[in-house]
Amino acid sequence: KTLQRYREMADYLDADLLAMPLPKIKPIHLSREWNRLLTSGGRGRKAGKPLSRKTVRNIAGLVSSAYTRGMRWGIAELNPVQASEPPVPKKKEGIALSVEQQEQLIAGATAPWGMDVFLELDAATGARRGELLGLQWPDLQGNQLMIGHSLSQVGQGVFLKEPKNKKFRTITIPPSALKKLQAHRKRQQPYREHFGDSYQGDFIFSNPDGSPLKPDTISASVSLLFRNLKLPKGASLHTLRHTHGSHLLAAGVPLTDVSKRLGHSSPHVTATIYAHALEGRDDLAAKAWEKFQTSGKQPVKPARARKSA
Numbered sequence: 001k002t003l004q005r006y007r008e009m010a011d012y013l014d015a016d017l018l019a020m021p022l023p024k025i026k027p028i029h030l031s032r033e034w035n036r037l038l039t040s041g042g043r044g045r046k047a048g049k050p051l052s053r054k055t056v057r058n059i060a061g062l063v064s065s066a067y068t069r070g071m072r073w074g075i076a077e078l079n080p081v082q083a084s085e086p087p088v089p090k091k092k093e094g095i096a097l098s099v100e101q102q103e104q105l106i107a108g109a110t111a112p113w114g115m116d117v118f119l120e121l122d123a124a125t126g127a128r129r130g131e132l133l134g135l136q137w138p139d140l141q142g143n144q145l146m147i148g149h150s151l152s153q154v155g156q157g158v159f160l161k162e163p164k165n166k167k168f169r170t171i172t173i174p175p176s177a178l179k180k181l182q183a184h185r186k187r188q189q190p191y192r193e194h195f196g197d198s199y200q201g202d203f204i205f206s207n208p209d210g211s212p213l214k215p216d217t218i219s220a221s222v223s224l225l226f227r228n229l230k231l232p233k234g235a236s237l238h239t240l241r242h243t244h245g246s247h248l249l250a251a252g253v254p255l256t257d258v259s260k261r262l263g264h265s266s267p268h269v270t271a272t273i274y275a276h277a278l279e280g281r282d283d284l285a286a287k288a289w290e291k292f293q294t295s296g297k298q299p300v301k302p303a304r305a306r307k308s309a
Contacts, residue, residue, distance in 0.1 A: 060086035124177035126244030
């Protein structure tokens with residue numbers, strides 16, 4: 001999947017730039033290329049739709065990584081990307097749904113494979129798309145999910161891979177979501193009986209014949225559902241994950257616990273992504289400190305009166 005993405009980004013680069021000998025490429029050439037991509041990036045080296053600042057920045061990062069590897073191999077002496085001027089992406093705050101909007105989304109989901117349950121579980125756990133689609137029934141132990149694989153799509157093919165941060169984690173499922181998940185399992189049983197020995201795999205969310213769902217198709221379906229329900233513009237399947245983290249922080253769950261539940265590599269990553277959710281909580285810190293100063297005081301024992309001689 002990563003290799004496919006790198007090839008797609010490299011395909012944006014201008015053919016004339018790619019034809020230049022490495023020693024001839026200077027920072028000014030690269031700065032001009034970043035500007036060209038911003039104004040008429042196109043795909044397949046053809047003029048067309050301008051690329052976003054974030055995409056151009058990612059392309060610059062890819063070229064920089066290639067130069068770094070080239071220097072390690074001794075086929076490049078310098079990295080001109082470092083002195084070029086790639087665009088700085090505009091900081092975009094993630095979308096978080098209200099409780100009512102989240103309920104509206106789940107209620108509006110209909111699909112024989114259990115789209116409503118899928119969205120309910122996503123909202124209740126904050127798991128990534130591939131992690132949810134890669135879940136199999138043995139991964140459900142009581143009220144806990146063992147997340148150890150992720151379903152990825154390359155072209156029209158799908159395959160299981162390790163989680164994004166290579167770490168396995170356990171997530172506790174809230175009772176409401178667990179109840180719906182158990183009901184979903186019962187609804188899946190007639191399909192298993194119908195297909196018999198030809199039923200494929202043991203995925204929690206699958207096609208009627210048990211075969212894995214395609215992640216890109218699921219994302220497109222959820223985005224369409226958002227639009228049909230006229231929910232926040234730009235919202236997508238990932239919005240439920242962002243909403244989960246935002247709701248936990250708003251409820252006062254410690255940052256370290258939220259980070260672990262979401263499967264981030266460190267609490268610093270969580271703090272960076274959810275900086276908006278952490279703002280305005282300084283007043284809570286001040287009140288907590290004030291309360292501790294009062295409750296934490298040791299009671300002063302009254303001085304005993306001295307007996308008169």
